[in-house]
Amino acid sequence: MLRTLSRMASPAKRLKATPLRIGTHNGYFHADEALAVYMLRLLPEYQDSALTRSRDPAVLEECDIIVDVQGQYDGTKHFDHHQRTFSETFSSEFQTKLSSAGLIYKHFAPQIISHRLSVPVDDPSVKLLYNKVYKDFIEAIDANDNGISAYPSDIKPAFNEKSISLPSLVGLLNPEWNDPVKTQESEDEKFLEASKLMGTVFVQKLDYYGKSWLPARDYVVKAIEGRFEHDEKGRILVFPQSIPWKDHLFTLEAEAAIEEEDKKPLYVLYGEGGEKPNWRIQCVPVSKDSFESRKPLPEAWRGMRDDDLSEVSGISGGVFVHASGFIGGNKTFEGALEMAKKSLEL
Structure with a gap:
């Protein structure tokens, strides 16, 4: 056998x-x-x-x-x-x-x-x-x-x-x-x-x-859930570091039926660098692949760097704001958050 x-x-x-x-x-x-x-x-x-x-x-x-x-x-x-x-x-x-x-x-x-x-x-x-x-x-x-x-x-x-x-x-x-x-x-x-x-x-x-x-999706979900922590209308999202967020944001906005223009996220903050990272403030675009921002950073800040940026914005720790106003940076989270809040008012 x-x-x-x-x-x-x-x-x-x-x-x-x-x-x-x-x-x-x-x-x-x-x-x-x-x-x-x-x-x-x-x-x-x-x-x-x-x-x-x-x-x-x-x-x-x-x-x-x-x-x-x-x-x-x-x-x-x-x-x-x-x-x-x-x-x-x-x-x-x-x-x-x-x-x-x-x-x-x-x-x-x-x-x-x-x-x-x-x-x-x-x-x-x-x-x-x-x-x-x-x-x-x-x-x-x-x-x-x-x-x-x-x-x-x-x-x-x-x-x-x-x-x-x-x-x-x-x-x-x-x-x-x-x-x-x-x-x-x-x-x-x-x-x-x-x-x-x-x-x-x-x-x-x-x-x-x-x-x-795909793993970044969980971070975007968490940021959307906590979006009222820094702004009563939920217009500021915070991530601990730079992640691929745009795709997920637009998908999750649709799933959550966030349709009112004045309640949609306008700015994303995230750390970038080593143990003591600089912080970035990036504007949410009007659509996933668009170069146009929902609300660009103030015109007076655009193209400014370092002390010149701090002086014109009135916020210490300024690093830069891009000439088109779609992104900027600050040495601290608090500074980047203040840039976002002041931009909402201007």
């Missing part, structure tokens, strides 16, 4: 030792399939996977999973988006059609996030990060590959930013058309460079959102 079990176990061991194979097309490569391949390899089962780049249907069907080619999407083996009938989006909240990157992300990102950050896949933070990383990173890759512009076509950009985008950098990694020594092997090597480039950025984004951005 033991010998029989041993013999039965051998094929399983051999199968286990055979790496899974990812298939995609050869020829000119793009950011979406380069990222899709990297994301798959973040999963334990695909960590040591082999890669086949081909346009031969029979060769590709020998692979365990196929991305960006074959004209099929079934959510298990085939993940292509080029077929005429394809209209998949990330969720009902989005209109952007998915690329191969978005398809792989949609199906596998919860497991990737769980594995990368060592949290259970059903932890609420996984869903939050799943949606956040798609909205702030993956969707742009999907839109670029599907030729969707971020702006109406009648708006002329002030400068060309496409040449510094990730898809354009991936494009530069493709072998030149007149390369005299171009081979399938050299093309595959360039593809792996592109995959590493896209994947490195993806992992950095995921780590940032999971390890820095």
Whole structure:
């Protein structure tokens, strides 16, 4: 019986030792399939996977999973988006059609996030990060590959930013058309460079959102709950140090239904530095990505530094106020708080 079990176990061991194979097309490569391949390899089962780049249907069907080619999407083996009938989006909240990157992300990102950050896949933070990383990173890759512009076509950009985008950098990694020594092997090597480039950025984004951005939410919640401590209308928030607060503030404002303009936070105070930090006063913008402040620091303070700032503001310990009035500094918390209170009155 033991010998029989041993013999039965051998094929399983051999199968286990055979790496899974990812298939995609050869020829000119793009950011979406380069990222899709990297994301798959973040999963334990695909960590040591082999890669086949081909346009031969029979060769590709020998692979365990196929991305960006074959004209099929079934959510298990085939993940292509080029077929005429394809209209998949990330969720009902989005209109952007998915690329191969978005398809792989949609199906596998919860497991990737769980594995990368060592949290259970059903932890609420996984869903939050799943949606956040798609909205702030993956969707742009999907839109670029599907030729969707971020702006109406009648708006002329002030400068060309496409040449510094990730898809354009991936494009530069493709072998030149007149390369005299171009081979399938050299093309595959360039593809792996592109995959590493896209994947490195993806992992950095995921780590940032999971390890820095998400933990900051609790601090913003606490600051909002204590916002009446320093101002009766709750217009001053205090953090112990610099944290990524803007995203969370606007989300939590909406969740708490803080709609009255005169009761919305206007200034954020936080320590910055070592054991005896300087303190910053930063204005809350009118929207998350805006450069316009809800209430800039007083015009008379802008561009002033050190003693000149202390003199014009009447607050000792002045460090600086930016020329646009969106941020300033003081040597002490008390000084920064006084700057905020005086600014509310001016």
